[in-house]
Amino acid sequence: MTVKLRNVIPIFSSKQPLQTPKTVSPTYSNHPIIWKLKKCSAPQDLQSIHASMIKTNSHQHPFFMNQFLTTCCRLHEIDYAFLTFTDVADPNVFVYNAMLGGLVGHSQPIRALRLYVDMSRSHVLPTGYTFSYLIKACMQIPALGLGEAVHGKIWRFGFSSQLIIQTGMVDFYSSLDKIEESKRVFDEMSERDVVSSTVMLLGYARAGDMDSARRLFEEMPQRSTVSWNTMIGGYARARDVESAASLFDEMPNKDLVSWTTMISCYSQNKHFKEAVETFGGMKAAGVSPDEVTMATVISACAHLGALELGRELHQYALLNGFDLDVYMGSALIDMYAKSGSIERALVVFYKLAEKNLFCWNSVIEGLAIHGHGKEALDMFHRMKKAGRIFPNRVTFVSVLSACAHAGFVEEGRRMFASMIRDYSISPEMEHYGCMVDLLGRAGLLQEALDLVRSMVMEPNAVIWGALLSGCKIYGNLEIAEAAVEKLMVLEPNNSAHYMLLVNMYAEANRWGEVAIVRGMMKGRGVQKRGPGCSWIEMDGVVHEFAASEMFHPSSNEICLLLFGLDGQLKLAGYSLELDFNSLL
């Protein structure tokens, strides 16, 4: 898509006098319609309010329309706002600004830029706010490179010294990773307020320069809650959980965003337990969560396998009339799928009014991990049919792993080829891993090895490990030896690879080699790795299991059950690869 600069940023006639619009008389602020709009929290009420505005002809009045549009946008009724906006015969700059703000706030930069074109064609003069929205729109489509042009335009209009414009430019440059430009504009500012300094903080945080951010933060004469939150968020991004936590403890008035930022900081840095605990602290502090908090905490539950808490949160969201948006939707789908309930995950998925790539990826991944390979692929095709949403690398990892687990060799090959050809996604380590797994499980070990050797990047231990498991199933010692040779370099201390080879030699009655490999392990001092562990929650209690340990109070019963299962599986004709004795 190309947008001609000339069409987007038209040149104003310089003959027009530049004037700042006068503020609308405040006498209307007590008008019942304005009052109703300010209080309005239900989108379905908008239509009747608009009807009463038409009756009194106030739907043409700039002050009323400004309030009406702002209300629509606050309630996410952006299309309805636009519809009523087009009905206004002669909108002034306040009305345009409200509409622009709504469009930019709902990430519709192209519509915003078009509206700006209309505005200039109607000879409505922009204000500083108009340009600040324009800068935001440009930030949302950096590829067009319009920011500089807008900057030039602002300068010509004499707004360049306005605080709000300079603030916008600091933000604009830092959003494009041009931190030096941000600093230049910031240093040139003759006056600074809390907001401009906080935007600069955000710039440093985006650039990962938390030392400079801290210096500015310490120097700031006033700090708002937003300044604190920006700092905490910056440390979260920089993976400095400790600094984030200590700043959070220190901060005086924690609001909803502060708590959510801290929870997300823990979650993003894999401290899921702390994330859930902090959520508890938030509730104890009497701060109510919103959709953003919920999405974050539910995601932490998914990682912990805390189904019970996750379900409670879902319940809470339903009771409080929260919007089931794409963020919370994806988190819920993932949480239910990972905690064993693909049915509930699907219920959430079908309930979603709007689905983005995250939602589709979560449900495809969920089906894949539940072994529903065919359903996962069906879902993938439905996503393609729905249009507008294009698969990414994450999608293909799920799709390929679904093929691997269901044994769809031909389909997997096709998907892999299509990913490269139709979607220009270059295969990454994970994709190769799935393909090697797929081919290996199907016994196509030579093809798998050829694929590994064709890789542009150096294959990692996961790849060789997948190949080795394939060799183990089909007793292909030749390729297994090649894989183990690589694995010994990549993970020299992982006993599993040596043991796999030992078992294979033993199965082939090659006891000489068994002794050699065992000797190698001893000689290299290969230790058994730390235990892998897993959690599962039942009736609100999280049970932790680690390989080769018997700490769980019901270990004996569990092992008895497993042995029983082992026997039943053997009876059913399934030869189990696992040796339980090695686990105990």
Place this chain on the structure above:
DNA sequence: GTAGGGTTAG
């Protein structure tokens, strides 16, 4: 009406 927090990853 300018600043801060969100989801998927064998």
